Amino acid sequence: MKCPNQADDIYGSKAVGSKKKTFVLWREVVMAYAAPAIMAGIGGLVTADRGLQIGALTTIGGASALMALMIGLLLSSRVVHMQWVTGTPHLVMVGVFALAGSMFGLCAAWVTSGLLEIMIPGNHLAWVDRIWIDFPLSGFIASTIVTWRWRLAVTTNFSSKRRRKK
Known part of the structure; x- marks a missing residue:
């Protein structure tokens, strides 16, 4: 029987007063949306750029949250048990995922702009030009963090598991 103050390692929850860090996906997704949206929104207010203000809440924040969700789900799944993920040096692994995130953002921008041209021919939407920067940059930042x-x-x-086993 477990003591109520012990952390439950199976579900990644954390007991009150425990120093162990846990990864909680919904918090990461919320922060991945809020942090870039707030910063870009402030930048839009300072420069009086209405497009940046709107992009902060839509393409920048949305792409960051989506990328954080996808990377978080991938990392929380069976990929944890793969030796290269836990055995690779920290900076190398983060760099690989950051590059993958920016490439995915670039592909998402390409698909989105292509679909919009097909769906709305001749009507040029101003925010479509932003996605070429917003999606890859948001993917890079969210994947890195x-x-x-x-x-x-x-x-x-x-x-902490190794220390307990000894």
Whole structure:
């Protein structure tokens, strides 16, 4: 029987007062939306750029949240048990996922702009030009932050499990 103050390693929850870091996906997704949306919104207010203000709440924040969700789901799934994810140096793994996130953002921008040209021919939407920067940049930033925080949580959990086994 477990003591109520012990952390439950199976579900990644954390007991009150525990120093162990955990990875909680919904918090990461909320922060992935809020942080770039707030910063871009402030930038839009300072420069009086209405397009940046709207993009902060739509393409920038939305692409970041979507990328954080996808990377978080991938990392929380069976990929954890793959040796290259936990055995690779921290910066290398974060770099690989950041590059993959920016490439995915670039592909998403290409697909989105192509679909919009097919669906709405001749009507040029101003925000479509923004997605070529917003999607890859949001993918890069969200992938970097989520992967970095996930790796810290995994490293902390693995080291605490090793100490308990000894």
